[in-house]
Amino acid sequence: MSTLISHLQSIVGTPHVLTEGDLSAYEQDWRRRIHGKALAVVRPGSTEEVAQVVKACAAAGVSIVPQGGNTGMVEGSVPDESGQQVVLSLTRMNAVRKIDAANLTVTVEAGVVLQSLQQIAAEAGFLYPLSLAAEGSCTIGGNLGTNAGGTAVLRYGNTRELCLGLEVVTAQGEIWNGLSGLRKDNTGYDLRDLYIGSEGTLGVITAATLKLFPQPAAKLTAFAAVPSMEAAVELLGLAQRELSAGLTGFEVMNQFSLQLTDQHFPNLRIPFTADHPWCVLLENSDNESEAHARERFDHVMELALEQGLVLDAVIAESVAQSKNLWHIRESIPLAQAQEGLNIKHDISIPVSNIPRFVAETDALIAAATPGVRMVDFGHLGDGNLHYNVQAPLGDDGEAFLKREEKRINTIVYEQLMKHGGSISAEHGVGSLKVHSLPKYKSPVALQLMRQIKQALDPQGIMNPGRVLEA
Ligand code: FAD
Ligand code: MLT
Ligand code: ZN
Known part of the structure; x- marks a missing residue:
């Protein structure tokens, strides 16, 4: 192995091959459930270096775990405990290669942090709409690797819908330059879509050409208490009819998720948490003006109050207040992490089935494990809930898990099958759900996935044991 380490040092430079010291930022997942051990953390600075690193690892039969910001939620971005895997960290590859204003595209390297891209796009007068609570540290490569969703999917789609082209280093160390900015290109199988969402198991994404959008003239948020999940779903329909494409976000939060956030972040000033079972956060992006956005929102809220869909509501008075309302929503996962380990479910269900799913599954879980605390929140507009189960008060999180x-x-997965859902909406499979997938995915689909893996990574060196069982 020392020969491989010196070879890697000769490719990327000795300071960029880390083998000792505190490597926990690379070896431990965000939720601190997995503590792996890397043979080395390798930090290439260019696509050519990535290609050489992959070739060197392939020749030595050493497997590779691609890593961006290491914010993934499914234990897929850290090495196993063998001490025999190379973590390939893309964070040094953070150049913006090109903004094409007329084509409404930007080409960036995989290590660019999402928030930096949002800022760069805004400075150029555009919107890059992907948005999620980890945006200060997650990277474009990780977003593409997981096909991340976030809070703007309702209007702009998942990361897959935002990507026009990719540059990839294959599992054999070849460079595929597919950095197309074309919106139409029907020249055979869509390789781009194979790599997106493959969680580092097929190759390494080194750069991408992404869509930009015009900035809306104004963005306004409203925070509303609703009497039930049924009302939340009806409110979603009402807001979609009234605001159409202006509705860019629709998030739901149960009472306990907000109480927990209030407890851990008391400065957030959460409106009316105590008395209502659910709250929703709506975002209206308007192409005319803030006044027009407010007028439209007032109208929606008036209708909703009349129909008994909303019990209480605030419409943000300023950009700062809008940000604060989003901050409340985005602080829920952080509050939950502070409360201790929990059983996480990132699930999707047709919106129409969500009220029945929640009522039935809440009852089944309460009967099976009395005292558990349900932390339910998520992207209701996309049919995506973070349906999380926190240990009973006073119970140790690890022992509970x-x-x-x-x-x-x-219980949750069987209920999902009954209601036409999926066991992973946006976080992926990683190693957390790899053993559950065969039970809940079609055998034919799984067989096709295995054949794709075999064709693109015959040596099995790309993030083995993630997505598909090794
Ligand atoms: P990593 O965690 O480093 O990697 C994730 C996966 O992608 C791994 O399998 C890894 O091997 C692979 N990968 C990384 N880089 C590459 C590359 N260059 N080429 C190929 N494969 C690669 N996710 C959502 O979808 N929606 C949310 O709303 C959301 N909110 C979050 C909020 C918080 C507080 C946190 C901590 C996470 C959240 N996530 C969310 C999960 C996570 O942030 C996203 O999945 C994110 O896209 C991961 O990016 P990353 O750079 O951290 O990737
Ligand atoms: C979110 O929507 O905040 C995330 O996906 C994170 C989580 O599920 O905890
Ligand atoms: Zn989410």
């Missing part, structure tokens, strides 16, 4: 995770997962 050991005891109950399998049983609760089975």
Whole structure:
């Protein structure tokens, strides 16, 4: 192995091959559930270096775990415990290669942090709409690797819909330059879409050409208390009819998720948390003006109040207040992490089935494990809930997970199958759900996935044991 390490040092430079010291930022996942051990953390500075690193690892039979900001939620971006895997960190590759204003595209390297791209796009007068609470540290490569969703999918789609072209280093160390800015290109199989969402198991994404959008003239948020999940779903329909494409966000939060956030972040000033079972956050992006956005929102809220869909509501008075309302929503995962380990479910269900799913599954879980605390929140507009189960008060999170995770997962996953849902909406499979997938995905689809893996990574060196069982 020392030969491989010196070879890697000769490719990327000795300071960029880390083998000792505190490597926990690379070896431990964001939720601190997995503590792996890397043979080395390698930080290439160019696509050519990535290609050489992959070739060197392939020749030595050493597997590679691509990594961006390491904010992934499914234990897919850290090495296993063997001490035999190379973590390939893309964070040094953070150049913006080109903005094409007329084509409404930007080409960036994989290590660009999402928030930097949002800022760069805004400075050029455009919007890059992907937005999620980890945007200060997650990278474009990680967003593409997981096909990240976030809070603007309702209007702009998942990362897949935002990507026009990719540059990839294959598992054999070849460079595929597919950095097309074309919106139409029907020249055969869509390789781009194979790599997006493949979680580092097929190759390394080194750069991407992404869509830009015109900035809306104004963005306004409203925060509303609703009497039930049924009302939240009806409100979504009403807002979609009234605001059409102006509705760019629709998030839901249950009472306990907001109480937990209030407890851990008391400065957030959360409106009316105490008395209502659910709250929703709506975002209206308007192409005319803030006044027009407010007028439209007032109209929606008046109708909703009349129909009993909303019990109380605030419409942000300023950009700062809008940001604060978003900040409340985005602080929920952080509050939950502070509260201790929980059983996480990132699930999707047709919106029409969500009220029944939640009512039935809440009851089944409460009967199976009395005292658990449900932290339910998420992207209701996309049919995506973070349906999380926190240990009963006073129970140790780790012990609770050991005891109950399998049983609760089975309840939730069976319910998802009954209601036409998916066990992973936006976070991916990683190693967290790799053993559940065969039970809940079509055998034909799984067989096709295995054949794709075999064709693109015959040596099995790309993030083995993630997405598909090794
Ligand atoms: P990493 O965690 O480093 O990697 C994630 C996966 O992608 C791994 O399998 C890795 O091997 C692979 N990968 C990374 N870089 C590359 C590359 N260059 N080429 C090929 N494969 C690669 N996700 C959502 O979808 N929506 C949300 O709303 C959301 N909110 C979040 C909020 C918080 C507070 C946190 C901590 C996470 C959240 N996530 C969310 C999950 C996570 O942030 C996203 O999945 C993000 O896109 C991961 O980016 P990353 O750079 O951190 O990737
Ligand atoms: C979110 O929507 O905040 C995330 O996907 C993070 C989470 O599920 O905790
Ligand atoms: Zn989410």
